[in-house]
Amino acid sequence: MPTYTVTVATGNQWFAGTDDYIYITLMGTGQCSERTLLDKPMYNDFERGAVDSYDVTVGEDLGEIVLVKIEKNKYWVQDDWYCRYITVKTPGGEYLEFPCFHWLVDEKEVVLRDGRARLCQNEKTMIAKKHRQQELDMRRRTYKWQEWQPGFPMSIDADKHKDLPRDIQFDSEKGVDFVLNYSKAIENLCVNQFMHMFQSSWSDFADFERIFVRIKNTISEYVMEHWKEDFMFGYQFLNGCNPVVLQKCTKLPDKFPVTHEMVAFCLERDLTLEEEIEAGNIYIADYEVLEGITPNSTDPCTMQYLAAPICLLYRTVGSKILPLAIQLSQVPGENAPIFLPSDSQDDWLIAKIWVRSADFHVHQTITHLLRTHLMSEMFGVAMFRHLPAVHPVYKLLVPHIRYTIAINTKAREQLICKFGIFDKANGTGGGGHVQLIQKAMKTLTFKSLCFPDSIKARNMESVEELPTYFFRDDGNKVWDATKSFVSDVVNIYYASDAVVQKDEEIQAFVKDVFNFGMQASESCEFPESLKTQEELTEYLTVVIFTASSQHAAVNFGQYDWCSWIPNAPSTMRKPPPTEKGVADVKLIIESLPDRGRSCWHLGAVWALSQFQENELYLGMYPDEHFIEQPVKEAMKKFRKVLAGISTLIKLRNQGKRLPYYYMSPDKIPNSVAV
Numbered sequence: 001m002p003t004y005t006v007t008v009a010t011g012n013q014w015f016a017g018t019d020d021y022i023y024i025t026l027m028g029t030g031q032c033s034e035r036t037l038l039d040k041p042m043y044n045d046f047e048r049g050a051v052d053s054y055d056v057t058v059g060e061d062l063g064e065i066v067l068v069k070i071e072k073n074k075y076w077v078q079d080d081w082y083c084r085y086i087t088v089k090t091p092g093g094e095y096l097e098f099p100c101f102h103w104l105v106d107e108k109e110v111v112l113r114d115g116r117a118r119l120c121q122n123e124k125t126m127i128a129k130k131h132r133q134q135e136l137d138m139r140r141r142t143y144k145w146q147e148w149q150p151g152f153p154m155s156i157d158a159d160k161h162k163d164l165p166r167d168i169q170f171d172s173e174k175g176v177d178f179v180l181n182y183s184k185a186i187e188n189l190c191v192n193q194f195m196h197m198f199q200s201s202w203s204d205f206a207d208f209e210r211i212f213v214r215i216k217n218t219i220s221e222y223v224m225e226h227w228k229e230d231f232m233f234g235y236q237f238l239n240g241c242n243p244v245v246l247q248k249c250t251k252l253p254d255k256f257p258v259t260h261e262m263v264a265f266c267l268e269r270d271l272t273l274e275e276e277i278e279a280g281n282i283y284i285a286d287y288e289v290l291e292g293i294t295p296n297s298t299d300p301c302t303m304q305y306l307a308a309p310i311c312l313l314y315r316t317v318g319s320k321i322l323p324l325a326i327q328l329s330q331v332p333g334e335n336a337p338i339f340l341p342s343d344s345q346d347d348w349l350i351a352k353i354w355v356r357s358a359d360f361h362v363h364q365t366i367t368h369l370l371r372t373h374l375m376s377e378m379f380g381v382a383m384f385r386h387l388p389a390v391h392p393v394y395k396l397l398v399p400h401i402r403y404t405i406a407i408n409t410k411a412r413e414q415l416i417c418k419f420g421i422f423d424k425a426n427g428t429g430g431g432g433h434v435q436l437i438q439k440a441m442k443t444l445t446f447k448s449l450c451f452p453d454s455i456k457a458r459n460m461e462s463v464e465e466l467p468t469y470f471f472r473d474d475g476n477k478v479w480d481a482t483k484s485f486v487s488d489v490v491n492i493y494y495a496s497d498a499v500v501q502k503d504e505e506i507q508a509f510v511k512d513v514f515n516f517g518m519q520a521s522e523s524c525e526f527p528e529s530l531k532t533q534e535e536l537t538e539y540l541t542v543v544i545f546t547a548s549s550q551h552a553a554v555n556f557g558q559y560d561w562c563s564w565i566p567n568a569p570s571t572m573r574k575p576p577p578t579e580k581g582v583a584d585v586k587l588i589i590e591s592l593p594d595r596g597r598s599c600w601h602l603g604a605v606w607a608l609s610q611f612q613e614n615e616l617y618l619g620m621y622p623d624e625h626f627i628e629q630p631v632k633e634a635m636k637k638f639r640k641v642l643a644g645i646s647t648l649i650k651l652r653n654q655g656k657r658l659p660y661y662y663m664s665p666d667k668i669p670n671s672v673a674v
Helices: 126-142 178-188 192-197 205-211 218-226 230-239 260-266 273-278 345-386 392-400 404-415 421-425 432-441 451-457 470-493 497-502 504-517 533-555 558-562 585-591 595-608 629-653
Strands: 003-010 021-028 051-057 065-073 081-089 095-104 109-113 282-286 310-315 321-327
Touching: 003 021, 021 051, 021 081, 065 081, 065 095, 065 126, 095 109, 109 126, 126 345, 218 230, 218 558, 230 321, 230 345, 230 470, 260 273, 260 310, 260 321, 273 282, 321 345, 345 392, 345 404, 345 432, 345 504, 345 533, 345 585, 392 470, 392 533, 404 421, 421 595, 451 470, 451 533, 470 533, 470 629, 497 504, 497 533, 558 595
Parallel strands: none
Antiparallel strands: 003 051, 003 081, 021 065, 065 109, 081 095, 282 310, 310 321
């Protein structure tokens, strides 16, 4: 009688093993095997990390094995099981691979296709077509859209982490509990001693160092030592946490009436301000998006304030970027003086602090939360709804969606919800962060997620003009490497533009992102369909780059750049000055976050900058969703290119007190998971 050898691999994560009964059914083109219990007497099957083999004997040859059905039945109490893959050795000696990478919960079954990726138009058997449709029907019932706040990109329909499908939950929810992690961070950083003085101000700048003892590193120490300097202020626009705001100034806006006489003493080229602008030496950072945002009022005992400043910057002969003029309001006039480097030290310093605070809010809410976290979740939900596991694009994207929906759900549950942690420390808490995202959504476009286009849109692409814009240089390298890898995979499965156009599932995926994810906003200019291999390649590159490289660039530097509180105030407790000559150290200290909010802020940037345990970095694909050799070769090539980029970055950083490594591939996680 024909015998098939079935090998079953259990996952390595916590609680992956099971004591429940596991059954298998082999479904062939000829017939199906009997439902067979996989069990070895006197042997503990399906332990965490185990690979177990069993013989399945049938009456007749089953023909080509098309599907494998796994069922789990309760032994004593329900015991979830994570299956990595199943292989089947046929009586003729052929090995078939069936990737799984699913949790089996309760008494639900999982039906697997073999590991070869297939487009929907290439399915030849009715049983395969039916399975494909059934999988998508089930997914759409499981992964539903929800509008968490009006005007937001749509997200998963789940209020709590525990409500999510088991496959996309964290292995251990405890590890991503924001309240627990922030409390742990505050304790580890030895700042809990200040919490009882929650609303009291620090005494002076040196007093801030008392909470800085346990968090020093190369960059944060340098920031603490040099944060008052114009060079440090300007450098952060290039390589700090938020290196996406600065743009070349081609014309001074009427709302910012800076004159040549105001700044002449700062200009080095014997040119007028207008001539410097024409020569491409003037840059601007405009935080207009903060205009009208409601400051945090959740604490009736502490007033908090926001501003929408405009900052003009100058590229020196040595290509440094230095601040030239700052206006703390979008409306010019007597109550909106233009602060200059020639003003008193305290006037100039408080103006720069207000810009840094505005930059912090834009970074946290728009650059970080909206443009990486929420965008990646949107792509992920649409992927689960429209791409079956056998689809090559599902196989390509799923490593880059790992834990993203879970971390965002946890954030909505504890971090950015009403009375959440965000409200405790941030000036945009209490609803201001919601308003910010609603405003930012009106100008978010698909092309702004394409890294080279985003750089060009700000006229920041010239290496000669800005030789130390490492975010741009490293980002371009990683973008090109990612796009080349995606192109290699796309070309394996899509022989022509016509094949792209005929792929109903990929078209449905893209359309769902536009219609539901972006709520059919015409201003977003997200494509509703894809017509060419190049368009598909660019689209998938955006998905992967946003989830990996862009998120890494704007997330993991928070500890470095924001742990020194005066450099990145999470809130301001005095209104922005409306005249010169009133600022002194006392006003500055009283404007900065109090002790309690400083501690919450410090715990937040520490926790958010930590990598996950067992982090998977760009190019690492331990779960073999693809079994085809050409794709494995493409992955190998991708890893080689990424390793070369990492080596170049490491060499450049040698000996630097301000190394830039956020875009180094060996420090870029595959997905948004923190």
